[in-house]
Amino acid sequence: MGTSCSMCVKGKKRSLEYNCMDVRNSLEEEEEDRSVNQIPFLEEKIVFNILTWLPAEELHNLTCVCRLWLRIIKSSSFIQAHLRRSKPGLITIEANCTTSPSVLLRTNILKKQDDIIMVREFTAPSRITWSSCNGLILLGRFVDTVGKLLLANPATKRLMQLPSPTHGTNSMFDHIFGMTYLPSIKTHKVIHWFTCSANNKMLGWEILTIGDRTWGRLKTCHTKLQIISESRKIVFVKDVAHWVATEDDSKFVVSLDMIEDEDQIHKTELPCCFSGVDELLDIGGVLSFVSRVDNRSTHFDIWGLKDICEGNWVKQRTIRLEGVSKNLLVVGAAALENGKVIIFRAGEPSTYCYYTYDVQLKQTRYLDFDSGKIALVLPHVDSLVSCRRLYF
Known part of the structure; x- marks a missing residue:
């Protein structure tokens, strides 16, 4: 119990x-x-x-x-706010040694420690990369015709074909393309420079507003200016397009204001002799000419164009790339962080290597992309900008 x-x-x-x-x-x-x-x-x-x-x-x-x-x-x-906050990096284009008509784009971001972070890969049916603007890449392809233009956003994996240019020769070496954003009219535009005839007696250009189905009115001028193979790119600074051309064995900067006067080009003498390894860059919002002092030196003079109309060049600084062989072919490739970092390319096309130069610290560092052979680098920023809706 x-x-x-x-x-x-x-x-x-x-x-x-x-x-x-x-x-x-x-x-x-x-x-x-x-x-x-x-x-x-x-x-x-x-x-x-x-x-x-x-x-x-x-x-x-x-x-x-x-x-x-x-x-x-x-x-x-939101797309504008995100774009303003995004930090610029580099888009790298791998050398394509095959006959495949495609280019592999890799987006890399430079951190302050100069590390490279692989963000993504993007393959596009193209063989030429012309320029980068607001996260969009302008690509081109020439196959027995003037060619086709493509617009791609590697971040969103979007690709769009643009209207084909209607003028110029069949040779890709007679054409230069570039793309920019004009904030005053909130529009992206592509400019096309080309040689009008086989005897190089006439220079022509046309402009495409992204979103339009046709190119703008053809503009031409009778001149001895010719496109040169050493510098086939357009640099945009404050709504003005610039590129290097030759005339009677002399080299000039040719400029076109894409807002005020699309019908008139302006010619400016270079501050020093063009050596073939010199380059135009946008460094901190100033059109700059990066010139190697001599072919056996790793010293570079950096000139800034203060006034297009008067052609006033001012030497900004002379820099020295430490640890870079004097025997290499070295050329300025790009500028980042508002001109605080300058990217240099060294070597031959099959063995390109890249270096960064910190203007403030005066330090040179080797860039290890940890990937295949890099043929080209361009300043690039990741964005959500649409290939089709480009009006902010």
């Missing part, structure tokens, strides 16, 4: 303990539910600001989270 009572008491105690545990667990769950319910609702502007810090590729994949995020990420105001 006593034993039975003792067991009953123990059973009741055990049952009471279980009940207390159930009550305690229930209270904890209710407390958690109340805590979750007490999380404040984030205002849309807060979500907007948080999302601007994320990489473009991740944002592109987050559009399916909810309708609010989709609406924010696709809005023009």
Whole structure:
């Protein structure tokens, strides 16, 4: 009898303990539910600001989270805000040794420690990379015709074909293309310089507003200016397009204001003799001429064009690339961080290597891309800018 009572008491105690545990667990769950319910609702502007810090590729994949995020990420105001916050890096184009008509683009971001982070790969059906602007890449392909132009965004994996140029010869060496964004009219434009005839007696240019189906009016001028193979790229500084041309064995900078006067080109003498390894760059918003002092030196003079009309060049500085062989062919390739970092390319096309020069620290560092043979680098920023909707 006593034993039975003792067991009953123990059973009741055990049952009471279980009940207390159930009550305690229930209270904890209710407390958690109340805590979750007490999380404040984030205002849309807060979500907007948080999302601007994320990489473009991740944002592109987050559009399916909810309708609010989709609406924010696709809005023009968000695309602009994200673009302003994005840090510029490099787009690298690998050398294509095969007959395949494609180019592999790799986006790399330079950190302050000069490390290279591989962000993504993007393959496009093209053999020529002309320029980069606001996260968009202008690509070209020549096959027995003037060629085709493609517009690509490596972050969103979007690709769009542009209207084909209607003028020029069949040789890719008689053409130069470039793309820029004109903030005053909120428009992206592509400019096409070309030689009009086989005897190089006439220079022509036409401009395409991205989104239009046809190129603008053809403009020509009778001149001895010719496109040179050593520097086949266009540099844009403050709505003005610049490129290097030759005339009677002399080299000049040819400029075209894409806002004020699209019908008139301006010619400016270079500050020193063009050696074939010199290059025009946008360094800190100033059209700059990076000139090697001599072919057996790693010293470079950097000149800035202060006034296009008067042709006033001012020597900004002379720099020395330490640790770079004097026997290599070295040329300025790009500038980053508002001109604080200058990228140099050294070697021959099959063995290109790249170096960075920190203007403030006066330090030279080798860039290890940890990939295949790099044929070309361009300043690039990751963005959500659409290939089709380019009007901010």
